[in-house]
Amino acid sequence: MKLPDDPKKRQQVLILIGMVAVIVAVVAWMFGIQPFLKNRSDMLADIEKKTGELTTARDEVAKAPGNREMNRQTLKKINDISEKYVIQPRTGLNYHLAAREILEKVATSVGIETEPIVNVGTGSLLGGGQKDPSKHVKACTAIVTAKCGYGDIVRFVRTLEKENPYMSISRVSVVGRPAEDKKKHSITVEVQWPAWIDPSYPETLDASIKKAEMVSPSSTPGKETTDAKQKGKG
Amino acid sequence: MNLRVDLILESEQRSASVINAKSLTRMGMIIVPAVVGLAIAVAVVDYLTLRSRQNTITEQLEAEQGRKSEAAAVLKSLNDNKAILDEISGWTKSRTAVADVLLDVQKVTPLEIQLTDFSIVQSTLATNVPGAKTIARSYQISIKGKALADGAEKTEQAVLKFRADLQAAQALGTNVDEVVVSSFGASQEADAPKDLRIFNITCNIKPRKFR
Numbered sequence: 234m235k236l237p238d239d240p241k242k243r244q245q246v247l248i249l250i251g252m253v254a255v256i257v258a259v260v261a262w263m264f265g266i267q268p269f270l271k272n273r274s275d276m277l278a279d280i281e282k283k284t285g286e287l288t289t290a291r292d293e294v295a296k297a298p299g300n301r302e303m304n305r306q307t308l309k310k311i312n313d314i315s316e317k318y319v320i321q322p323r324t325g326l327n328y329h330l331a332a333r334e335i336l337e338k339v340a341t342s343v344g345i346e347t348e349p350i351v352n353v354g355t356g357s358l359l360g361g362g363q364k365d366p367s368k369h370v371k372a373c374t375a376i377v378t379a380k381c382g383y384g385d386i387v388r389f390v391r392t393l394e395k396e397n398p399y400m401s402i403s404r405v406s407v408v409g410r411p412a413e414d415k416k417k418h419s420i421t422v423e424v425q426w427p428a429w430i431d432p433s434y435p436e437t438l439d440a441s442i443k444k445a446e447m448v449s450p451s452s453t454p455g456k457e458t459t460d461a462k463q464k465g466k467g
Numbered sequence: 468m469n470l471r472v473d474l475i476l477e478s479e480q481r482s483a484s485v486i487n488a489k490s491l492t493r494m495g496m497i498i499v500p501a502v503v504g505l506a507i508a509v510a511v512v513d514y515l516t517l518r519s520r521q522n523t524i525t526e527q528l529e530a531e532q533g534r535k536s537e538a539a540a541v542l543k544s545l546n547d548n549k550a551i552l553d554e555i556s557g558w559t560k561s562r563t564a565v566a567d568v569l570l571d572v573q574k575v576t577p578l579e580i581q582l583t584d585f586s587i588v589q590s591t592l593a594t595n596v597p598g599a600k601t602i603a604r605s606y607q608i609s610i611k612g613k614a615l616a617d618g619a620e621k622t623e624q625a626v627l628k629f630r631a632d633l634q635a636a637q638a639l640g641t642n643v644d645e646v647v648v649s650s651f652g653a654s655q656e657a658d659a660p661k662d663l664r665i666f667n668i669t670c671n672i673k674p675r676k677f678r
Contacts, residue, residue: 383569441548
């Protein structure tokens with residue numbers, strides 16, 4: 234194709250070609266290049282996000298065997314404390330028998346004759362209906378009264394504290410009785426043990442430990458699932 | 468005299484140079500589409516490569532989801548159990564050895580003083596530690612007694628020394644806020660000796676947090 238010889242017409246044709254080129258370029262930018270670049274940029278962002286998620290997922294999966302072993306050890310520690318130091322109700326929700334047994338045993342061992350232990354109750358540590366931030370443990374409180382010497386009460390409290398590091402003496406009151414017996418004082422000791430809010434928690438704990446021990450610490454999570462499923466079927 | 472005759476019209480004149488508008492236009496007509504085509508081809512290949520990478524990562528992520536959920540469940544269980552262990556451990560962390568306090572009081576009580584009433588009472592209070600609300604145990608000690616020495620001044624000194632010894636006692640010491648003689652005075656009993664004084668001493672054991 235030849236451009237017209239007339240310079241004026243030639244200029245017009247060139248301007249027309251330029252305008253068409255600009256329009257084509259704008260249309261190409263708006264409907265071709267720009268959406269393409271945006272799509273590419275979105276895709277890159279998605280790849281980056283998913284790569285991060287994949288790295289995190291792989292890290293978490295890699296840590297799982299270690300976490301599983303730590304969880305098993307934690308459960309065993311809780312179970313150990315629960316069996317030795319957390320007061321358990323004897324029949325149903327009766328903490329009275331358990332508390333009385335502990336206190337009378339210690340009193341006998343230090344030679345104190347206590348008055349019958351009747352005040353045993355459970356409740357939040359904060360009392361007064363306040364919301365207790367601790368969610369699993371409540372306090373079981375028992376009150377012991379006796380007439381004995383100061384030294385006896387020191388031995389009684391020391392033995393209780395030594396036998397159970399989780400138990401706490403929440404009140405001691407020693408009142409002299411000089412008119413009746415100078416050597417024997419009126420003693421009140423309030424003892425607090427931790428108790429599970431859910432009395433069936435020890436059974437839950439036991440089941441969790443058994444479940445945790447069924448899984449070998451070195452096994453991969455995928456294998457564990459298969460094994461657990463097979464055991465479930467078996 | 469030289470005469471130059473130019474028979475070519477001005478409109479028919481063409482440049483003798485190799486690089487001229489016509490040749491540039493012709494070259495442009497080949498190079499520009501070729502460059503644009505190449506750019507499009509590169510962009511398409513790049514796009515397809517990215518899409519393939521995206522698909523691969525998506526598939527890998529989906530494949531990892533099951534194991535990830537299981538690992539997350541293990542981590543959650545671990546954190547829950549750690550919280551329970553912390554909670555129960557708080558019982559031993561926050562307690563005060565009351566037997567040691569009782570023994571210290573007995574040890575530092577001088578012959579001039581007779582204790583008539585002793586009490587140590589625990590109170591629990593909610594405290595805010597960064598990131599968690601927790602509770603703390605505090606104890607209030609109250610000691611009532613009688614003091615009798617040679618003369619009123621010595622009796623007073625005995626009570627003040629008792630207060631100072633309590634403050635320095637091993638089980639109390641830095642664990643207590645100031646030991647305070649909250650009341651001190653002559654006995655109101657009719658047959659009481661002249662220099663007999665009755666007193667009341669109080670102090671608080673600093674709160675110990677469960678966590």
